[in-house]
Amino acid sequence: MKIESLPPLAPPPVEPTSARRRWRVPVIVLAVLAVAGGGYAYTHKGSASPAPAPAAAAEKKATVHELSARDIARVEARPLAVTLPLSGSLTPLAQATVKSKVSGVVLQTTVQEGMNVTAGQVIARLDDNEARARVAQQQAALNEASARLALAKKNMANSAALLKQNYIAQNAFDTTANAVDLAQASVDAARAQLELARISLADTAIRAPISGVVSKRHVQAGEKLSPDSPVFSIVDLKQLTLDAQVPASDIPRIKVGQEVQFKVDGFGERNFAGKVVRINPATEAGSRAMLVYIGVDNPDGVLRAGMFAKGMVTTEKSAPHALLPLLGVRKEGGRDVVYRVDGGKVEAKAVTLGLKNEDDGLVEAIDGIDPGALVLAVKLDGVKPGDKVKLPEATPATPAKKG
Structure with a gap:
């Protein structure tokens, strides 16, 4: 077996001394700057402002108010009208208490409460036998007086003829002429008495003086009446008056002709109208209020006397x-x-x-x-x-x- 050995590593090149000095200076400067920057960041930690948010997040959504x-x-x-509140009771503009003009016994009454009557309608009758007898008596007295007048005139004519022939004196003629005057006066008096008797006979039929509604019957058949005894009460509901009390301090704002709107209990929201027709010049006893009279047309007759009304009078009205x-x-x-x-x-x-x-x-x-x-x-x-x-x-x- 052959063993080979690797060649030895070459030693690192040796830089010149001047080169090592050139790169050491920048490194040291950068290190110093890094340390300084880290210290500044540490000392100002927490006081730095946050980074600005993106433009889309910075826009705040506009508030929309929901209305009811x-x-x-x-x-x-x-x-526009300026009004003043008022209240009061309704009263008929025309009302009458029918009274008997003559004495007599009531034979019959032809109407009752709540019934409509017209002016001149017979609403009661009295026993007229005595009245008829009085008419006959006065008629006889008139006939007698007329006969005496005729005789007196005849005597005066005869006296005038005799005076013309100088058969009588002037005094005798004057006496017959005076007798004619007296007879004429007797005829006039008898005629007046006859007229009164006829009026009394007519008054036994009691008639309604106005058109309206019977509000009260005061007598029954069979009762004996004397003159001025009440028989019926009649009210005319076609024209009513609202008698309203207004404080005296507000009276300067009230003028005749001002419009009034009011409601009446029992008629719901129905409005009724009227106009100021009169203002009482004096305050009511025990109060500092004055009565203001408001005319109200009531063609359908739904409003009745005595009803309580509350409403407003228009004191000012603009265009x-x-x-x-x-x-x-x-x-x-x-x-x-x-x-x-x-x-x-x-x-x-x-x-x-x-x-x-x-x-x-x-x-x-x-x-x-x-x-x-x-x-x-x-x-x-x-x-x-x-x-x-x-x-x-x-x-x-x-x-x-x-x-």
Whole structure:
């Protein structure tokens, strides 16, 4: 077997002394800089600002306010009225208590409570036998007086002929002429008594003085009446008056001719209308209120006397203008502003206000907003101009701006 040995490794080349010195200096500088940088990073650890996030993450998603149907209102153009509350009872404008003009026994009554009557209709009859006898008696007295007058006139004619022939004196003629005058006076008196008797006979038939409804019957058949005894009470329901008490401090706002809207218990939401016709000049005893009389037409007769009514009198009324919810109007920069919703965004609109109705929560916008616009009905915290909002599904699209 042949054993071969490998040649010995060549020794590493020896660099010159000047070359070793050239690469040692940069290495030492880099080491120093590395140590210095590490120390600076260590001492400023925790105070360094975080690295900026990517642009997509930096953009914050815009907030969208979801509105309810109560938060918004559609601007409507119509007249605005300022009202004053009032209440009172209904009374008939025309009513009458029918009384007997003569004495007599009631034979019959032809109507009862709740029945309609017309003016001149007979509603009761009295026993007229005595009245008829009185008419006959006065007719006889008239006939007697007429006969005496005829005789007196005949005597005067004869006396005139005799006086013309100078058969009698002037005094005798004057006596017969005076007898004619007396007889004529007796005839006139008898005729007047006969007329009174006939009137009394006619009054035994008691008639309704006005058209209306019988509200009360005071007598029954068989009762004896004396003059001025009440027989029936009749009310005319075609015209009613609402007697309303108004505080004296509010009376300056009330004027004749102002419109009144009111409701009556039992008729649900039905509205009735009237107008101020009179104002009492004095306050009611024991109060500081004054009566205001409101005329009410009642052609169908559904309203009745004594019903209680509550309503409003219109003290001021404007021409049709855009109406805004009063709670949605705010003050910004010394001006009145309302927030309008347009295209899903909120924008501030400066408005000029007019008449206010605090009871209905409405205010008139004379300028600055168009009818049909959608506005915030209340002040919502966190909602400001430029914000995006989401409307309820039932809300119609906002009309386009005019101009």
